[in-house]
Amino acid sequence: MKFTKTTEQDSNYTDLEKKDLSEILKNINKEDKTVPNAVEKSIPQIEALIKAIVKKLKNGGRLFYIGAGTSGRLGIVDASECPPTFGVPHGMVIGLIAGGDTAIRKSVEFAEDSKSQGWKDLCDHSISTNDVVIGIAASGTTPYVIGALEKCNAHNILTGCITCNHNSPLSLTAQLPIVVIVGPEFLTGSSRMKAGTAQKLVLNMISTSIMIQLGKVKGNKMVDMQLSNKKLIRRGIAILKSELKIEKDQAKKLLMKYGNVREALRNFNQL
Incomplete structure (x- = not known):
């Protein structure tokens, strides 16, 4: 060849x-x-x-x-x-x-x-x-x-x-x-x-x-991203606000409680 x-x-x-x-x-x-x-x-x-x-x-x-x-x-x-x-x-x-x-x-x-x-x-x-x-x-x-x-x-x-x-x-x-x-x-x-x-x-x-x-994305969102800086924390809060139709303060509390967007989504849906 x-x-x-x-x-x-x-x-x-x-x-x-x-x-x-x-x-x-x-x-x-x-x-x-x-x-x-x-x-x-x-x-x-x-x-x-x-x-x-x-x-x-x-x-x-x-x-x-x-x-x-x-x-x-x-x-x-x-x-x-x-x-x-x-x-x-x-x-x-x-x-x-x-x-x-x-x-x-x-x-x-x-x-x-x-x-x-x-x-x-x-x-x-x-x-x-x-x-x-x-x-x-x-x-x-x-x-x-x-x-x-x-x-x-x-x-x-x-x-x-x-x-x-x-x-x-x-x-x-x-x-x-x-x-x-x-x-x-x-x-x-x-x-x-x-x-x-x-x-x-x-x-x-x-x-x-x-x-x-491998299931690491939900919709078009990075729900398993590591919250390793303020930018990613803000992004996580924004995802929760959008997906769950909740206010910013509630989204922030959820994210801080579960430390992960996917876990926050899963547990909110079980409330």
């Missing part, structure tokens, strides 16, 4: 340093507008992976994201948002990045080039056949990610991926690949741009859809 790194092909724009700021911004925005359409074409792949993940999580499994650089950071962002947004344990969705936590803020040289370290990082979390591992790599060629998925496959662990190149080594390794073709970047090879945006959109779809399927 032919493999072409479209994410690293020459930009459709040239002489960027000679363009005025307005033109640069408009052209970046023009390219960004193409990303949701590219994601739309991959919805059947996204759906297949989500269905498989939900089955695993319903049986007590976990979801791992593993990547390097921007891809790894995006996975960590999505994983870290699941507990406060949906009230799930911190260990249910886990993000891993080549180079460890240091690499979240600062690039760790050559960390992504190790084909064995990804599997070692997964083993540190006692990875098992109950779990699912999604490799994230725009190019689809990152050794850290590919090596981890190869080992997962060998140990009968379900694997998926998010990449932006057809027939990449990663897409051919994952059991359930998601391939979003975004084409050349505005800045040649800078896959933190359109490819990164595509990965973030797909991750949003994966985590949100999974949590809906």
Whole structure:
């Protein structure tokens, strides 16, 4: 199969340093507008992976994201948002990045080039056949990610991926690949741009859809969110006011009493 790194092909724009700021911004925005359409074409792949993940999580499994650089950071962002947004344990969705936590803020040289370290990082979390591992790599060629998925496959662990190149080594390794073709970047090879945006959109779809399927949403509300700051407490009060048709003070008392929107709703309905 032919493999072409479209994410690293020459930009459709040239002489960027000679363009005025307005033109640069408009052209970046023009390219960004193409990303949701590219994601739309991959919805059947996204759906297949989500269905498989939900089955695993319903049986007590976990979801791992593993990547390097921007891809790894995006996975960590999505994983870290699941507990406060949906009230799930911190260990249910886990993000891993080549180079460890240091690499979240600062690039760790050559960390992504190790084909064995990804599997070692997964083993540190006692990875098992109950779990699912999604490799994230725009190019689809990152050794850290590919090596981890190869080992997962060998140990009968379900694997998926998010990449932006057809027939990449990663897409051919994952059991359930998601391939979003975004084409050349505005800045040649800078896959933190359109490819990164595509990965973030797909991750949003994966985590949100999974949590809906797991019953962590009521109507369109985050009823299991953790009340970890004043903004979320205000949101919880607003949900109770809206759902129960009660005044703010009563909603606040309910929320403070039960500490959770779902529990407040359930107990109010039993009064």
